[in-house]
Amino acid sequence: MFSNKESFQKVFLKKLEMTYGKSFKESTVQDQYHTLGNMVREYISSDWIATNEAQRSNHSKQVYYLSIEFLLGRLLGQNLLNLGIKEVVEEGLKDLNISLEEIEEIEADAGLGNGGLGRLAACFLDSLASLNLPGHGCGIRYKHGLFDQKIVDGFQVELPEQWLRHGNSWEVRKVDQSIEVNFWGDVEYYSDNGKLAFRHINGESILAVPYDIPVVGYDTTTVNTLRLWNAEPASFPVHKDVMQYKRETEAVSEFLYPDDTHEDGKILRLKQQYFLVSASLQSIVRSHRIVYGTLANLHEKVAIHINDTHPVLAIPELMRILLDEEKLSWDDAWHITTQTISYTNHTTLSEALEKWPIHLFKPLLPRIYMIVEEINQRFCEELWKRYPYQWKRIEDMAIIAHDMVKMAHLAIVGSHKVNGVAKIHTDILKKREMKNFFDFYPQKFINKTNGITHRRWLLKANPELSILLNETIGDEWVKNPYALKQLESYAQDKNFKDQLKKVKQQRKDILSEVIKKQTGIEINPQSIFDVQVKRLHAYKRQLLNVLHIMYLYNRLKEDSNFKIVPRTFIFGAKASPGYYYAKKVIKLINSVADVVNSDPVTSPFLKVVFLENYRVSLAEDVFTAADVSEQISTASKEASGTGNMKFMMNGALTVGTMDGANVEIAEVVGENNMFIFGLSSEEVLHYQQNGGYRSFDYYHHDQRIKKVLEQLTNGFFKNTYDLFEPIYDSLLMQNDEYYVLRDFASYVQAQEKVNQAYGDKDKWFEMSALNIAQSGYFSSDRTISEYAKEIWEINSSKQILSY
Structure with missing residues (x-):
């Protein structure tokens, strides 16, 4: 049925007319999407039945x-890719003046x-x-x-x-x-x-x-x-x-x-x-x-x-x-x-x-x-x-x-x-x-x-990088992600790094358009894309990130000699409907964005964007465009994280605590190829068991902290009144449960290193290449192979990957 574009077109047009009782010319994009989806599901059916019967009979x-x-x-794009029929379908639709990309956008x-x-x-x-x-x-x-x-x-x-x-x-x-x-x-x-x-x-x-x-x-x-x-x-x-x-x-x-x-x-x-x-x-x-x-x-x-x-x-x-x-x-x-x-x-x-x-x-x-x-x-x-x-x-x-x-x-x-x-x-x-x-x-x-499926988060989400990888090391990595290690030998290759830089810029241009369409905010696609996208929770410390942005804003306003590489801070997060503290942090991020983005002194250097309704399809654009991956949870609180892996696989560099899978990312890529800061899990545990942490000490002894916290309650944000008082109280009156103030200075230092490192693009993209090269370990293929052998004791009809 999908052997060539002509046979695809014939079946597609006939099915559309039979399903909806209208001619192709009268059909909507919604009709076309469902026709294609139903065709693909039917195409899958014989293998689906055969798989079930084989598993039973064996x-x-x-x-x-x-x-x-x-x-x-x-699922449409991923299924077409996995079935190996994406090109035939794309070409067949193109001849009918239909964009496969537009049809994919219809899917919820x-x-x-x-x-x-x-x-x-x-x-x-x-x-x-x-x-x-x-x-x-x-x-x-x-x-x-x-x-x-x-x-x-x-x-x-x-x-x-x-x-x-x-x-x-x-x-x-x-x-x-x-x-x-x-x-x-x-x-x-x-x-x-x-x-x-x-x-x-x-x-x-x-x-x-x-x-x-x-x-x-x-x-x-x-x-x-x-x-x-x-x-x-x-x-x-x-x-x-x-x-x-x-x-x-x-x-x-x-x-x-x-x-x-x-x-x-x-x-x-x-x-x-x-x-x-x-x-x-x-x-x-x-x-x-x-x-x-x-x-x-x-x-x-x-x-x-x-x-x-x-x-x-x-x-x-x-x-x-x-x-x-x-x-x-x-x-x-x-x-x-x-x-x-x-x-x-x-x-x-x-x-x-x-x-x-x-x-x-x-x-x-x-x-x-x-x-x-x-x-x-x-x-x-x-x-x-x-x-x-x-x-x-x-x-x-x-x-x-x-x-x-x-x-x-x-x-x-x-x-x-x-x-x-x-x-x-x-x-x-x-x-x-x-x-x-x-x-x-x-x-x-x-x-x-x-682990994460590299077929979704690299092959599908980032076709530009996938093509570059195929041209550089071949396509073995698609079935065996560990083969990405071959990229190590190209990390110092100037031609490869120039191509990697070009790919990253293409993805940043795409995300810039998405942001403009969704928010109306025009961002500088040449700026550092600094991204924190994940569920909104106090332990994930979006608050630390936004307090640092407030500090940068204050510094730019106070010191005309202070210069940074232009940076766009991008957030995406949903707060649980009953989690009122988290919802106040979302309001704070947007309030900071209102101030920063509209100030002619700071807006050339700083932009803040909150992407509403963060979801998988939006994530595919975000992960592939990021330069910096914010993985800044309080050490010992994040079980693993998988966003850190998606960013790494697409060449972003991690700013992170030694928490969750950040520790293993540091092991495989080296701490010199990421930006580590903050308390260790042992230090957090020591504070929790023995006390000794007093957030007021950091408030009184660090003028940067004192100023940004005062701005939460002194009318700096117009028409917010006492809205951010619970955030202020959580950090001082409730002694800062997640050690935001304790890690603030260390976080600022890590961000200064990011600013310096980005100035040397040759070195930056060497680090980026090494992150991609080591990301194969974090494929879910490796994780599932381990589960299959050591927990479930199930067998594959082919050899399971070894790492």
Whole structure:
């Protein structure tokens, strides 16, 4: 069908007319996009079916990756690239006076994620398929996903995200494979051949309807599946108002991360989590039974991976199935469960380690709570045998304590492997956050440093750089990203560096146009593009960045002899709707932009841009254009980061703390090829354990800090009144939890080094080339190869890469 442009055109025109009942001349770009999307999905179908049948008939062990987020972005361009048909399609459309780029712009970003967690899951799916590994995703088909962000008068305003407004060409609804998920109700005790047994009765059912999306591997016939569950009414309960039941049911798959500041929101979140795992596990078990007729070998043929704590209820849900439906003994069920499930921890922040109040958990999930209670009791008995009379240790490690169910503890106890996502993060888990568990289960803990799919973030996002790489070192890197190391020998080659500089400028010109179109701000494309794009959170320290900009502005205004290389500071971030502090930081960034950009003294040297509604498609333009990558989290707080890898892969230089994967980036590229500053994780830990940090000392002894903090509250920003007082108070009255003021001077020094280094373009692009050359290690192909070998024990039909 896609062998040449003529055959493509013939099929495309016929399908468009048949689908929409109109001539090509009458068709809209929306019609053309959906026609092409449906054609590509149909083109994929035979390989998709063949992949599923081969995996079943070969009795391959399969992995199911359960995640509350899958931040896919647009799929059309990536699928065309992976299938190797992009050129044919592009040429065929061009002859019809259609721009493939314009059609790709029509596709909505599937906003089924918030940031790194969801994008990591999407990258993992790409690598699983591209490495011919039998691995599938399980998530929720949120009607609205994460909110659309608008910036109104500098403030974040949230609007419902409408990615499904025009339908989704990539999904296939499979109502015949729907699953019932039960909530509320009671647990009935009964005798089963003389043994005590349990069943969940009088529950309220929700129908989980699967929508399957093909996951296409690069240059391979492997097509795996992402299954997203949609919540729909099952049989209407007689005891409840029909419309109320319908609303409550549909709410389960309506929004990603509903507001949980009140109990109704907490219940909805917990419902979402159980909905995901129950539907997924029942589906997995059903498929397994069809092939093997028993669940006794489930752990030998199935690996279930839980991405952070959100899907941890997979552990008691699998126990429920094995105990109540399969009638296994507790010991046999527990063995199968723990050998099947593995868990990734993504955080060291205590507020992100989920806990659920018993008074909400128990009535919503009565049978699941009973099982969690039994797991906790047996685990505490084990602890007592090892640590008799050590009540505090047992209390600290218990799954249920102080009227709360601790999900991270359940995840560790019920999994055979627990991994961190960067070396320093895993070390912190072992030595600090999860030390008691590591002492008890040393064999469970393992590190798997995150990765990104280079096919999305380099091959697709940066075609100019990809062409240059192909011309310089060949195209082996596309399938084996480690081959990027060959670029090291060109890092001092003047001709190559001139070409690299030219490519970077092309990408900066593209982003400059995007910024002008979105914001109306004209920026200097020759300036340093200094970029911080990531979720807005206090520990990620966008505040440190903006305080430094305020310092630069003050210095330029006060000292006519002070000169810097023109710099454009670019931000992109969404703040959680209920996270009012983060939303004030967004307002501060925009207020600084208003002052800096309109001042004729400073605007030739400084520009500040806040890009609203940061998302995957926008990120592709941002990462490829950046000169400087801001990775400035408080040391020990960022588990890994993946934005740091995307920037590095596109030749940006990192300004960063020794946190998360920054540590490993420094190991492979050398600290002399990035700009390191700030406290170490050990120093942060020392302050947290022993005290001794007084933010007022830095306020009183550093006039730069004193001035920028006073500007937050002294009327410097017009019409803001006391708006920024909470930021001022957090830094001084609350003693600066994330050590912004402590790291300020060090950060200023690092930025001065950036300014000096950029003056020597020859050296700058040597450093840039070395970053690209070493970025292959941070491909998700490497990460997934390690997971496959060391955690899931699944096999590929081809050799897995070694690093």
